[in-house]
Amino acid sequence: MDNRIKVLRAERDWSQQTLADKLGVSRQAVNAVERGKHDPSLQLAFDIASQFNLRIEEVFFPITKSATEDKASA
Amino acid sequence: MDNRIKVLRAERDWSQQTLADKLGVSRQAVNAVERGKHDPSLQLAFDIASQFNLRIEEVFFPITKSATEDKASA
DNA sequence: ACAATATGTAAGGTGTGTTTTACATATTGT
DNA sequence: ACAATATGTAAAACACACCTTACATATTGT
Numbered sequence: 001m002d003n004r005i006k007v008l009r010a011e012r013d014w015s016q017q018t019l020a021d022k023l024g025v026s027r028q029a030v031n032a033v034e035r036g037k038h039d040p041s042l043q044l045a046f047d048i049a050s051q052f053n054l055r056i057e058e059v060f061f062p063i064t065k066s067a068t069e070d071k072a073s074a
Numbered sequence: 075m076d077n078r079i080k081v082l083r084a085e086r087d088w089s090q091q092t093l094a095d096k097l098g099v100s101r102q103a104v105n106a107v108e109r110g111k112h113d114p115s116l117q118l119a120f121d122i123a124s125q126f127n128l129r130i131e132e133v134f135f136p137i138t139k140s141a142t143e144d145k146a147s148a
Numbered sequence: 149a150c151a152a153t154a155t156g157t158a159a160g161g162t163g164t165g166t167t168t169t170a171c172a173t174a175t176t177g178t
Numbered sequence: 179a180c181a182a183t184a185t186g187t188a189a190a191a192c193a194c195a196c197c198t199t200a201c202a203t204a205t206t207g208t
Binding site: 001039040042045046055056057060062 | 114130
């Protein structure tokens with residue numbers, strides 16, 4: 001999952017540790033999500049977006065099938 | 075995690091199985107998410123919102139700390 | 149009455165998100 | 179030179195999302 005966390009942190013001059021503390025998760029968790037090593041839980045995604053005062057869709061970018069595509073019939 | 079999946083399905087007259095097929099997951103996965111038994115992965119949350127042509131925030135409702143609240147200093 | 153569909157639920161297994169601990173490197177300030 | 183901070187990374191353990199299989203109940207159509 002692609003995301004803009006690194007840039008959003010930089011804009012606010014937050015370290016990974018700073019963000020981790022705000023979120024109540026480990027620095028490694030922030031690092032892994034930021035680098036796309038794995039996806040955050042939905043709850044953590046909400047929390048991250050909230051810290052940046054953005055919506056989830058403004059922070060995270062899945063490899064997006066079009067909204068109308070139907071996996072079953074595609 | 076609270077959500078509006080049941081209503082959104084009803085508006086479209088989709089069964090849990092129908093939605094599951096569209097998402098490429100099991101009916102039980104849809105049932106569990108819909109009933110709040112557990113949260114979907116972020117990817118699945120994106121896919122669900124996409125099927126309803128809505129944003130994640132219009133489908134899922136976390137127990138929301140205010141956007142400006144800081145867990146570390148609250 | 150019977151078959152088919154829709155939903156809820158449970159058990160057991162696999163994959164992965166998150167944790168703690170730990171080490172390495174680069175950068176900055178003194 | 180030294181200390182402190184920021185970042186990347188790894189291993190081992192735990193929690194849980196999601197799977198398959200299976201059964202129960204209710205509703206609908208014939």
